[in-house]
Amino acid sequence: MTLNDVSVEFAKNSGLFDLFSEREVVKAVDGVSIEIPENQVVVLVGESGCGKTTLGKTTIGLQEPTAGSVEYRGHDIWAAKKGKGEMPYREIRRSLQIIHQDPGSSLNPNRTVMASLMEPLRRWYPELDTQDKRARILSMIERVGMSPAQDYADRYPHQLSGGEKQRVALVRALIMNPELILADEAISALDVSLRVEMMNLMIELQDLIGTSYLMISHDLSNARYMAKKTGGYIGIMYLGEIVEFGPASEVIEDPSHPYTKALKWATPELSTFSESGERMPIRSIDIPDAVNPPSGCRFHTRCPKAREVCTQEHPELAVDPADDLYQAACFRDYEDHPYWESSDITDGGEEPMSKI
Numbered sequence: 485m486t487l488n489d490v491s492v493e494f495a496k497n498s499g500l501f502d503l504f505s506e507r508e509v510v511k512a513v514d515g516v517s518i519e520i521p522e523n524q525v526v527v528l529v530g531e532s533g534c535g536k537t538t539l540g541k542t543t544i545g546l547q548e549p550t551a552g553s554v555e556y557r558g559h560d561i562w563a564a565k566k567g568k569g570e571m572p573y574r575e576i577r578r579s580l581q582i583i584h585q586d587p588g589s590s591l592n593p594n595r596t597v598m599a600s601l602m603e604p605l606r607r608w609y610p611e612l613d614t615q616d617k618r619a620r621i622l623s624m625i626e627r628v629g630m631s632p633a634q635d636y637a638d639r640y641p642h643q644l645s646g647g648e649k650q651r652v653a654l655v656r657a658l659i660m661n662p663e664l665i666l667a668d669e670a671i672s673a674l675d676v677s678l679r680v681e682m683m684n685l686m687i688e689l690q691d692l693i694g695t696s697y698l699m700i701s702h703d704l705s706n707a708r709y710m711a712k713k714t715g716g717y718i719g720i721m722y723l724g725e726i727v728e729f730g731p732a733s734e735v736i737e738d739p740s741h742p743y744t745k746a747l748k749w750a751t752p753e754l755s756t757f758s759e760s761g762e763r764m765p766i767r768s769i770d771i772p773d774a775v776n777p778p779s780g781c782r783f784h785t786r787c788p789k790a791r792e793v794c795t796q797e798h799p800e801l802a803v804d805p806a807d808d809l810y811q812a813a814c815f816r817d818y819e820d821h822p823y824w825e826s827s828d829i830t831d832g833g834e835e836p837m838s839k840i
């Protein structure tokens with residue numbers, strides 16, 4: 485999957501005032517270009533409202549970009565959806581699947597697990613006979629550790645635990661033989677002890693099916709687990725942009741962007757900051773309004789390293805895995821940049837931790 489300079493805007497509903505004023509626009513995603521290689525894992529991380537879900541939905545064709553293009557194997561998926569491409573949209577749709585945060589939402593409460601899983605197979609693989617479909621479903625149920633499979637297949641959703649429902653949601657996505665699965669906070673609702681189990685299962689089945697995952701998480705330690713174990717990538721999002729992208733070893737062990745450092749600091753399992761006398765690597769905990777994002781670098785209002793130039797110029801992300809290049813969208817990643825001559829705007833840098 486390839487995203488070329490993708491932006492998604494939403495008109496913000498401000499009620500009665502809409503009649504009298506111009507509608508405000510939220511740029512939920514702003515100029516994102518990424519590549520999700522085949523059989524690979526990319527995890528998007530960022531604070532609430534930074535655009536992770538919008539970017540995820542845009543990647544799998546559930547949200548139309550307002551600018552830029554999304555390509556599946558070189559085919560523009562929106563051209564295909566509108567019947568203008570060479571590849572039938574049906575094939576693209578089947579190849580791009582989703583697992584929601586709430587597994588219950590993809591299961592009909594009045595149908596057994598088997599009936600719920602039969603439905604998509606009937607729709608997308610009509611050539612398979614009923615016996616083949618049943619066999620395929622039962623073998624996948626077994627594979628996700630729900631045994632005896634027939635017993636689970638005959639159950640209704642209310643007879644399953646949260647973890648089991650999420651496994652069924654994973655089976656539902658995997659039986660389609662997809663190229664990419666969007667896992668949007670798919671493990672957040674599970675008990676901590678079950679999260680690692682679910683991630684391990686996803687990884688194991690990835691090898692079996694040969695699918696890619698675009699995983700969305702607000703938790704940097706889960707992102708690290710998934711990306712490190714699979715040799716995948718982490719993308720850090722801030723106010724609609726990806727500000728850092730690379731393998732877990734680059735992004736988590738040795739972050740470049742001040743925002744990634746702040747996220748790491750805020751993640752207890754990863755934080756290497758000591759309690760005493762340390763200053764927190766962020767100037768403000770308030771997220772700016774997405775309707776009127778700050779000029780220049782969007783993080784400059786919170787960045788402890790911000791200088792005058794950051795308020796005026798917009799830093800670009802530079803990524804080229806083929807060249808092992810992962811430059812964050814931060815002027816500090818460039819040795820030779822006017823940033824280094826620019827004046828400090830932070831009044832001495834970070835806030836003391838005691839002020840949080």
Ligand SMILES: Nc1ncnc2c1ncn2[C@@H]1O[C@H](COP(=O)(O)OP(=O)(O)OP(=O)(O)O)[C@@H](O)[C@H]1O
Pocket residue numbers: 494495496510511512530531532533534535536537538539702774
């Ligand atoms: N359908 C919509 N209509 C209007 N605004 C929207 C719509 N969907 C998302 N937004 C806005 O776009 C921005 C990004 O939202 P999005 O849900 O993609 O963020 P997120 O990072 O996934 O957040 P969270 O982690 O809370 O789910 C937010 O400001 C949100 O209010």
